[in-house]
Amino acid sequence: xxxxxxxxxxxxxxxxxxxxxxxxxxxxxxxxxxxxxxxxxxxxxxxxxxxxxxxxxxxxxxxxxxxxxxxxxxxxxxxxxxxxxxxxxxxxxxxxxxxxxxxxxxxxxxxxxxxxxxxxxxxxxxxxxxxxxxxxxxxxxxxxxxxxxxxxxxxxxxxxxxxxxxxxxxxxxxxxxxxxxxxxxxxxxxxxxxxxxxxxxxxxxxxxxxxxxxxxxxxxxxxxxxxxxxxxxxxxxxxxxxxxxxxxxxxxxxxxxxxxxxxxxxxxxxxxxxxxxxxxxxxxxxxxxxxx
Numbered sequence: 067x068x069x070x071x072x073x074x075x076x077x078x079x080x081x082x083x084x085x086x087x088x089x090x091x092x093x094x095x096x097x098x099x100x101x102x103x104x105x106x107x108x109x110x111x112x113x114x115x116x117x118x119x120x121x122x123x124x125x126x127x128x129x130x131x132x133x134x135x136x137x138x139x140x141x142x143x144x145x146x147x148x149x150x151x152x153x154x155x156x157x158x159x160x161x162x163x164x165x166x167x168x169x170x171x172x173x174x175x176x177x178x179x180x181x182x183x184x185x186x187x188x189x190x191x192x193x194x195x196x197x198x199x200x201x202x203x204x205x206x207x208x209x210x211x212x213x214x215x216x217x218x219x220x221x222x223x224x225x226x227x228x229x230x231x232x233x234x235x236x237x238x239x240x241x242x243x244x245x246x247x248x249x250x251x252x253x254x255x256x257x258x259x260x261x262x263x264x265x266x267x268x269x270x271x272x273x274x275x276x277x278x279x280x281x282x283x284x285x286x287x288x289x290x291x292x293x294x295x296x297x298x299x300x301x302x303x304x305x306x307x308x309x310x311x312x313x314x315x316x317x318x319x320x321x322x323x324x325x326x327x328x329x330x331x332x333x334x335x336x337x338x339x340x341x342x343x344x345x346x347x348x349x350x351x352x353x354x355x356x357x358x
Contacts, residue, residue: 077165080168082170082174086128100221103120104224105132106147107133107150107154116224131154137182139200143350182204183207186241187238189326210238227263256274261281265349266351277313279313281355283318288355313344315342318342319341320339321339337356337357
């Protein structure tokens with residue numbers, strides 16, 4: 067039940083869902099709250115900020131560490147995804163020594179059938195990430211639903227960098243009548259404003275520094291949004307990346323925050339957000355910014 071290599075702490079680390087469910091049942095009272103931070107490991111300050119918020123707002127916090135195979139449409143991306151459980155546990159301990167960790171195997175989650183469930187997210191899954199990563203959001207919905215059923219949290223915390231995923235999880239929770247409050251948390255950025263991501267670990271120092279172009283582009287788009295059309299801004303972004311040999315733009319889109327529908331004509335009563343996906347040396351980076 068416990069991580070034997072961390073003698074400095076009695077932080078509970080569970081590898082099997084049955085043991086975790088039993089433990090949570092034993093500590094939960096009628097009015098107690100459980101916060102939940104689902105992660106795929108390779109933890110960074112962005113993840114830790116979610117944990118801090120959860121520990122402030124709940125009686126106990128659970129953090130899961132699981133690289134979910136059903137949300138990867140690219141086998142190479144899955145194989146290269148960074149994994150270091152011991153380092154992750156140390157980082158969680160530095161936030162709060164009472165956080166409960168769930169680090170299951172694929173078999174513990176999928177019980178020998180590593181397949182994604184099919185979901186309808188009312189069209190949210192057809193935009194942007196869904197368009198370029200077929201089946202991705204079925205995988206996301208599958209793992210989040212299963213983790214919610216195991217942990218039974220009061221509140222669950224997700225970073226806004228994956229804003230489309232945040233909206234997908236909200237929709238899945240609503241459509242499946244799950245009693246979980248979904249809380250979106252601000253993006254944490256590196257000193258050059260690159261959005262923190264586990265994939266950043268695969269970048270060279272030079273690539274990591276040059277990747278500041280992503281946020282600079284989003285900031286420029288936000289400024290332009292005051293006076294220019296979404297169509298004109300999108301064309302400008304494409305031209306900017308065509309001039310850069312180090313980065314390949316997969317998509318840039320200005321969309322309605324609620325529906326994720328592409329903005330054709332601005333409506334003053336709607337909130338809009340810019341979304342971007344960029345490749346650098348086959349490493350895929352995403353980011354987003356609120357425009358109004």
